[in-house]
Amino acid sequence: WQNSQKNDFDFEYQRGISVKLQQYVLRFSILIEVMYSICNNEKLTTISLKTLKLAIKLRDYFFENAVRVFEIIDNTYYDSLTEIQKNVFDKLPQQFKTGEGIEIISKEDLMKIRSFKNFLKDEKLFKKIAHGIYEKQVF
Structure with a gap:
């Protein structure tokens, strides 16, 4: 186990x-x-x-x-993120498409695509506006 x-x-x-x-x-x-x-x-x-x-x-x-x-x-959910997650979150624009986010993380080799897609599911960090469109939550 x-x-x-x-x-x-x-x-x-x-x-x-x-x-x-x-x-x-x-x-x-x-x-x-x-x-x-x-x-x-x-x-x-x-x-x-x-x-x-x-x-x-x-x-x-x-x-x-x-x-x-x-x-x-x-106190802040942001502080509980790993350094990689903070870096990715900071580099993303306020509103973005999944493809744009993948382009950003791939260009700088910040995170694997699968991890990024899982990261986007965090409702405390991102709000899904429409299919494939997200908005960062404000801290």
Whole structure:
């Protein structure tokens, strides 16, 4: 499970949260298994697969909530962007077409086209005006 975790996050804070919570999965597993053992009056000998899956669900819950909290308390969403994302955002005009954006990022080799198209989906940064036409949100 841990080796199959996502490594390419949109924002650095997401990576930090994920790494921290991956370590917590083991602790969650122990806690859940101890609770089951006590409730069922059994001796604790192993961590079951069922318990591990529950711990992973708990990790996912905490990850989603931590990301939400970070985005709420973060003063400026712009500050949470990577340097590459900030650079791309700054170079784009206020209103642009997808093709124009691709031309800008390709000319300076700033970002891969697929990453750029995913970047455009961020509704906190861009507003889709029409098909293929975007407007930057003001900070």
